[in-house]
Amino acid sequence: MEYLFYTFSGLAILFSLGVVFARNPIYSGLSLVTTLFFVSGIFVLLHAPFIGVLQILVYTGAIMVLFLYVMMLLNIQEEQIVGTRKHLMKWMHLPLIVVIFFIFKSLILVPTFSDIPVDEKFGSVFNVGESLLGSYVLVFEIASIVLLAAMIGVVVLTKKTQKEKP
Amino acid sequence: MIVPLDHVLLVSFALFLIGLVGLFLRKDALTIFLCVELLLNAANVAFVGVARSIGDVTGHVVVLIVIAVAAAEAAIGLSIVIRLHQNKKPLEVQKLNELKG
Amino acid sequence: MPLLWMTLLPFLGSIALGTRYIIAPQKKNMLYPVLSCLVLLVSFVLAIGMAFSVLGSEEVIVFDIGSWMSAGTYNFRARLYLDSLSSILTLLVTGIGFLVHLYSLGYMHEDPKVIKYFSYLNLFCGFMLVLITASSLPLLFVGWEGVGLCSFLLIGFWYQDQEKSFAGRKAFIVNRIGDAAFILAMALALHAFGSLEFSAISPIASVTHEHFAYHSIGNIEWIAILLFIGCMGKSAQFPLYLWLPDAMAGPTPVSALIHAATMVTAGVYVLGRCSALYASAPMASHIVTIVGIFTAFFAATVAIFQNDIKKVLAYSTVSQLGFMVLAMGVGAYAAGIFHLVTHAYFKGLLFLGAGSVIHGMHHEQDIRRMGGLKSRMVATTVTFMIGYLAIIGFPLMSGFFSKDHILHHVSLTGNAWYFIIVLLSALLTALYMTRLIALVFLGSNTRISLVKAQKIHESPNVMLIPLWILAFLSIVGGWKFFSFYPVLEKLFPTHAHGHALWHMTETSVAIISSVLVLLVAGFSMRYFLKAPVVIDKTPSSLEIAGQRQWYVDESLMQFGRYAMASLSKISNFIEKIIVDGLIGNIKFVVMSFARGLSAMVTGIPQSYVFFLLLGIVFIIYFSIGM
Amino acid sequence: MSLSFFDSNMLSALIRIALTTGTILGVIVYLMVWAERRVSAFIQGRLGPNRVGPLGLLQGLADGVKFIFKEELMPSEANKFLFLLAPFAAVLPAILAFAPVPYGMKIIDGNVVPAAIANLDVGVLFVLSVTSLGVFSIILGGWASNSKYPVLGGLRAAAQVISYEIPMGLAIMAVLLVAGTTNLTEIVQLQSEGAWFVLICPIGFLIFVVSIFAETNRLPFDMPEGETEIIGFHAEYSSMKFAMFFMAEYANMVTASCIAVLLFLGGWEFLPFVSWSKLSAVAGVSIYEQGFWWLLPVAWFMAKVSFVLILFIWVRWTLPRFRYDQLMRLGWKKLIPLSLLNIVITMLIVMWVV
The missing domain is CATH 4.10.270 (Myosin, subunit A)
Structure with a gap:
């Protein structure tokens, strides 16, 4: 089954490159959607079915729809990645350093974790739900408040005030 | 499923890196949003990976919260973009720098 | 209880008069001043009553007011304490206080704010009594400050006049300097002795040297010096005497009471009270002596050139205080206190006499414009002459006895210079007093303007009675029966007698001094009566210097x-x-x-x-x- | 059981996938098209297609052939790739949603083996999330044809689908509350012992049905097509691509009705309080174990699904089409509050009854 994981992650990385280098924002949006699909596949393979499904339901189903919706609504034209090299280089050198630094760090650090055999029910809805509403009920409530705030924010931002009404 | 953890972390880091590069590379606001979403996903992968290896469901709870917050952030971000568009402002990030020090 | 009432009554009097004044400042009503005189009379009677039981005997009257302050381990208990020393002084304060009250009934009659004046006077007597009967330094300090306050109020009584109010402020500030040293002394005493009661610091009665043995000599020396600086401020010794001549700006009875008889002697009283301390602090006593001698001599020289009658008397007070202080320094505590008593008599008399002269001459104070008052104001002239004889030390007068004792003790110290300077200042005293008498009373009254000449009138009786009483005391003060000297002698520790200078006995000293004094008086009388006094001649540089106190005042202010x-x-x-x-x-x-x-x-x-x-x-x- | 079964034998998985998709796309969708035309004709008092083949059964085939030979039109300047992608994006989620749906059950040596492609533990959620993917096809379809009207049509339809997703989700939540599990087979088993969930939360069922009409853009909510008065998002599509959209719509309908049956109408159970196990006890033969008897519940399940499908068609030809703002108002102002209320009610019921 490991090959499945590697295919999923390979494709995910491939499509995420697509997100970054696609000329047309719509294309990058769609490639992000496919990346999300593969990421949810990774989740399922890592014993997190609930998260995987939720990823599709919430992330792909709602957020990406929103993104595409807005992109189409605003009818955004293609954007030339012009002068990427200059633009790129000016900012690029630092992330590169970070990259190299990180790779070494993670390779050195990670083996300290040990893989614990995990029972069948590990990532199921029941388990995650239990801990979500059990020890992390406060976090759950705060998340709901964040969403409420976002809703109010959106309403306030997009409501056409008197003077703007065409 | 015996996927060693450092491979999962490597994958998540690759995604994070690509998102980062995209962030610096792209100019218009929407694509930058997408790259941010990519970053968040990379983080989620890492969380799930570690949760799987230490057998603790907390990782999943965190991912849930991250998704919720991402949803809120996307909503707000997009409504700002719409507002910008309505006021005929350019969407390129470089041009939107009135908030200068 | 009588002790409490004696001290409390003046306060009550002053409060009564004060409220009356506040209620109706304009309405003048002579009833209240009379009331304040009665208050003083009652206190005087009480003082006499207690004096009978206390004087001469070891017995002490104590009245415990209550615990005043408690600071950590030590708590002050305010107690009134009457032994023979303080009873003598209470007699003095209440007696002369009553006389001055009686006198000012007449003197301040026309003044619109007379009630306020009398309330201040009562307040002053109250504080003075507290000062004298205090059993510990803090309570004494309360009296000390109170007296300073009242002197400020009374000096600056006519505060509308800018110069007079400045004099009041000056007096207060100079006193403050002394008080600062006093507070330091108290602090050091508390540190060294652990308590501020006089019985702890310097028990007069049983002076035992080992009492001070286990205290470091440095502490005792410093306490003595600091105390003395405090007394210098109050008793107008050399550097801090500035305020006394200016204090003459106040009404004359005030000067009589405060700046002659009572307040200025407070410093000397404190020295007396802490005599045991000074006895075992040779260096401090030495300083006291030097300051005393210098003040006496210096003030005497300045007094010669003064033209204002009250200024002359003020400097003579300073000089006499110098005498008392040097007596204390030399160790003749009894002689010092005795001189204090007799000085109160004749200096009070002289000041009140000057008051009636000014009253008669309608506020004319320049002696060069006076002369030949003997024909117009006979009573004043006679009493003044008695006072004059007492102060120059005419034989058998009270001044003679007290000054003689001091001279004798000075000679006992064996230091020739001291004796000569003291004798010289005594002679100078005779000189300026004779000049005063000659110019004011004896000479011809050509110098007075005609207009003023007619209006010269003798003061009313209410002012003359105190004069006559004081005159009687000045004469009698020194005699065996009346004098307090034997009581004082018993009270104070006997000082180790050095060999007498040129082995002079007491009587020989008396004879020499009185002969010299009479000679000086005679010659100066003849000189002043003959010499034409020209008012507007340009004074010689010496005279100017003299008048300006050898520029000491200006230099210090500068x-x-x-x-x-x-x-x-x-x-x-x-x-x-x-x-x-x-x-x-x-x-x-x-x-x-x-x-x-x-x-x-x-x-x-x-x-x-x-x-x-x-x-x-x-x-x-x-x-x-x- | 879920994943292990999957990776145990890839072959059986493939067979099952082929079997189900084939039956759905081929048989059921085909019959649906036919049934649609017949029932609508019957409602309108006419016979409907009966010339081609017995009772017009072959009419669908004829239409299919017609579509294939139609000219492939492609609007100029249209975004080629997306234009082609849209129809597939429509069909894919429709079929994918059918994966966790169990249409029967067989007990092999003691443990329950649901007849489903993948007995997912998160079954219900999976269905929900996949149906929400349908929106992509609508948006892409509209936008790819590069002309104003389809774009607006697409966005309108997308808005409708999204806003009706919420009441559907909440209705399902109510059921989950009662069921306590998201595994579809377990839900059906629960209904076999107790009462069907439609009896426990009828309002939930009502809301669910209304919202699946909207989800599949069926009348009275068929704003996206709206042949008559408004241009839908697939106006530019023709022939095969249009057929794909059409097929996707019917596949969605089938899946939605299966879910409705599973969640509310007791799945393959016989009658509300009469379950097959009871019947098998009475009839002496255990239906689920022996031989092909387990196909009887499957057939019963199919009957129920067809009943719901007929309901679809029936409603389509009786109710007038909603205006867009009425439609949205119904969705947001009426259905969502109602579904929240429903959840509260079911919660109370669950607390008292269970």
Whole structure:
């Protein structure tokens, strides 16, 4: 089954490159959607079915729809990645350093974790739900408040005030 | 499923890196949003990976919260973009720098 | 209980008069001043009553008011304490106080604010009694301050006049300097002896040398010196005598009571009260003697050139105080206190006499414009003459006895210079007093303007009665029966007798001094009566110097101004350079730092992400990298 | 059981996938098209297609052939790739949603083996999330044809689908509350012992049905097509691509009705309080174990699904089409509050009854 994981992650990385280098924002949006699909596949393979499904339901189903919706609504034209090299280089050198630094760090650090055999029910809805509403009920409530705030924010931002009404 | 953890972390880091590069590379606001979403996903992968290896469901709870917050952030971000568009402002990030020090 | 009532009554009197004055300041009503005189009379009677039981015997009357302050381990108990020394002084204060009250009934009759005047006077007597009957230094200090306050109020009584109010302030400030030293002395005493009761500090009755044995000599010396500086302020010794001549700005009865009889003697009383302390502090006593002698001689020289009748008497007071202080320094505590008593008599008499002269001459104070008053004011002249004889030390007068004792003790010290200077100042006293008598009373009255000549009138009886009583006391004060000297002698510790100077006995000293005095008096009388007194002739530089107290007053005031000016200059420097400089610059530092930071905010999200990334790297590095 | 079964034998998985998709796309969708035309004709008092083949059964085939030979039109300047992608994006989620749906059950040596492609533990959620993917096809379809009207049509339809997703989700939540599990087979088993969930929360069922009409853009909510008065998002599509959209719609309908049956109408159970196990006890033969008897519940399940499908068609030809703002108002102002209320009610019921 490991090959499945590697295919999923390979494709995910491939499509995420697509997100970054696609000329047309719509294309990058769609490639992000496919990346999300593969990421949810990774989740399922890592014993997190609930998260995987939720990823599709919430992330792909709602957020990406929103993104595409807005992109189409605003009818955004293609954007030339012009002068990427200059633009790129000016900012690029630092992330590169970070990259190299990180790779070494993670390779050195990670083996300290040990893989614990995990029972069948590990990532199921029941388990995650239990801990979500059990020890992390406060976090759950705060998340709901964040969403409420976002809703109010959106309403306030997009409501056409008197003077703007065409 | 015996996927060693450092491979999962490597994958998540690759995604994070690509998102980062995209962030610096792209100019218009929407694509930058997408790259941010990519970053968040990379983080989620890492969380799930570690949760799987230490057998603790907390990782999943965190991912849930991250998704919720991402949803809120996307909503707000997009409504700002719409507002910008309505006021005929350019969407390129470089041009939107009135908030200068 | 009588002790409490005696001290309390003047306070009650002053409060009664004070409220009456506040209620209706305009309405003048002579009933209240009479009331205050009665109050003083009652106190005097009480004082006499207690004196009978206390004088001469070891018996002591104590009245415990209550615990006043408790500071940590030590708590002060305010107690009134009457032994023979303080009973003598109470007699003096209440007696002369009553006489002055009686006198000012007449003197202050026309003054609109007479009720206020009498309430202040009562207050003064009250505080003086507290000072005298206090059993511990803090309570004494209460009296001390109260008396200082009242002197300020009374000197500056006619505060409308700028110069008079300045004199009041000057008196208060100079006293404050003395009080500061007094407080330090108290502090040191508390530290050294652990308690401020006189019985602990300097038990008069049983002086035992080992009492002071286990105290470090340094402590005792310093306490004595600091106490003496306090007394200098109050009893107008050399550097701090400035305020007394200016204090003449107050009404004359005030000068009589406060600046002759009672307040100025407070310092000498304290020296007397702490005599055991001074007995075992040779260096301090030495300083006291020197200051006393110098003050006596200096004041006497200045008095010769003064033209204002009250100024002459003021300087003579300073000089007589010098005598008392040097007596204390020399160790003749009994003689010092006795001179204090007799001085109260004749100096009170002289001041009240001068008061009635001024009253008669309608506020004319310049003796060069007076003369030949003997024909117009017979009673004043006679009493004044008695006072004059007493002060110059005419044989068998009270002044003669007290001055003679002092001279004798000075000679006992074996120091020739001391004896000569003291004798010389005694002679000078005779000189300026004769000049005063000659110019004011005996000479011809050509100098008085005709207009004023007719109006000269004798003072009313209410002013003359006190004069006659004081005159009688000045004569009788020294005699066996009346004198307090034997009582005092018994009270104070006998001083180790050095060999007498040129082995003179007491009587031989008396004879020499009185002969010299009479000679000087005679010659000066003849000189002053003959010499034409020209008012507007340009005074010789010597006279000017004399009048201006050899410029001591000006120089000291000048020094004060200079000290303040330089102090302010220093603080100004500090403020300008350090404070402004430093704080001013901090502003620039912060500004430049802020400008640097603001460059970071470029408005482009990417740059923010860049810094975000930087942060992540650092966090990772520090958390894991180490 | 879920994943292990999957990776145990890839072959059986493939067979099952082929079997189900084939039956759905081929048989059921085909019959649906036919049934649609017949029932609508019957409602309108006419016979409907009966010339081609017995009772017009082959009419669908004829239409299919017609579509294939139609000219492939492609609007100029249209975004080629997306234009082609849209129809597939429509069909894919429709079929994918059918994966966790169990249409029967067989007990092999003691443990329950649901007849489903993948007995997912998160079954219900999976269905929900996949149906929400349908929106992509609508948006892409509209936008790819590069002309104003389809774009607006697409966005309108997308808005409708999204806003009706919420009441559907909440209705399902109510059921989950009662069921306590998201595994579809377990839900059906629960209904076999107790009462069907439609009896426990009828309002939930009502809301669910209304919202699946909207989800599949069926009348009275068929704003996206709206042949008559408004241009839907697939105006530019023709022939095969249009057929794909059409097929996707019917596949969605089938899946939605299966879910409705599973969640509310007791799945393959016989009658509300009469379950097959009871019947098998009475009839002496255990239906689920022996031989092909387990196909009887499957057939019963199919009957129920067809009943719901007929309901679809029936409603389509009786109710007038909603205006867009009425439609949205119904969705947001009426259905969502109602579904929240429903959840509260079911919660109370669950607390008292269970």
